[in-house]
Amino acid sequence: GTEALASRLDQLIQSGNLRVCMTGDYRPFTFYKTDQSFEGIDVDLARSLAKTIGVQALFVKTSWPTLTNDFLEKCDIAMGGVSVTFDRLKKVSFSTSHMVDGKSAIARCADVAKFQSLAAIDVPGTRAIVNPGGTNERFAKAHFKQAQLIAYPDNVTIFDQIIKGKADIMVTDGSETLWQSKLHPELCPINPGKPLQFAEKAFMLPRGDVPFKEFVDTWMHQLKATGEYDQIVDHWLK
Numbered sequence: 001g002t003e004a005l006a007s008r009l010d011q012l013i014q015s016g017n018l019r020v021c022m023t024g025d026y027r028p029f030t031f032y033k034t035d036q037s038f039e040g041i042d043v044d045l046a047r048s049l050a051k052t053i054g055v056q057a058l059f060v061k062t063s064w065p066t067l068t069n070d071f072l073e074k075c076d077i078a079m080g081g082v083s084v085t086f087d088r089l090k091k092v093s094f095s096t097s098h099m100v101d102g103k104s105a106i107a108r109c110a111d112v113a114k115f116q117s118l119a120a121i122d123v124p125g126t127r128a129i130v131n132p133g134g135t136n137e138r139f140a141k142a143h144f145k146q147a148q149l150i151a152y153p154d155n156v157t158i159f160d161q162i163i164k165g166k167a168d169i170m171v172t173d174g175s176e177t178l179w180q181s182k183l184h185p186e187l188c189p190i191n192p193g194k195p196l197q198f199a200e201k202a203f204m205l206p207r208g209d210v211p212f213k214e215f216v217d218t219w220m221h222q223l224k225a226t227g228e229y230d231q232i233v234d235h236w237l238k
């Protein structure tokens, strides 16, 4: 047929806004500042996508436990260090993955030698801290049987808890262990080159919306081909 498929793309072009859900608690991907604006890799990516569509990026603050529902109710896309999971794929679609980022551990530098494997971490006496709602919690619940699990909902200050000695270790995205260890010299990433679990970053999209997904995937493909993607990532990671 000659009729184009209906798409969220048409709606958002009509409204003039790309509504982007993000948590704002995950440096360097998304950070919510005191002036109520967002910054980070995925903020730059969102602005690039919006510009390519010809609309404004409008950021909507969400949280990891409410991410999927907030996306479904309030946003056209969810960005900000979001991992692809099969649970989420039961409710939403994802763009093509743009970054591989497996799970790794971070601990006080003095403890790195004793936490060299998952088996060495998961022993009685280890206090593993975890932010609820995302893939970190899923990993912790699946793999920590002997270690004590401490749920801590503030992803911005969670790393201070390890520095203060209130917890011993956190398993999170490898990129975050590198970033946080640069921010806090007391903390060291543990074998960041050998992730404990595979994970990929992508953008959450409305389920089954082929035209919108084609647009986002083509934009990302070209961003990578032209080197703009690396420019954005390197600006934050270096």
Ligand SMILES: O=C(O)C(=O)C[C@]1(C(=O)O)C=C[C@@H](O)C=C1
Pocket (backbone or CB within 6 Å): 026, 064, 081, 082, 083, 084, 131, 132, 133, 134, 135, 136, 137, 155, 172, 173, 176
């Ligand atoms: O849930 C996801 O998609 C994430 O990758 C987010 C997630 C998590 O796994 O909890 C990853 C690292 C940050 O420390 C905070 C949130």
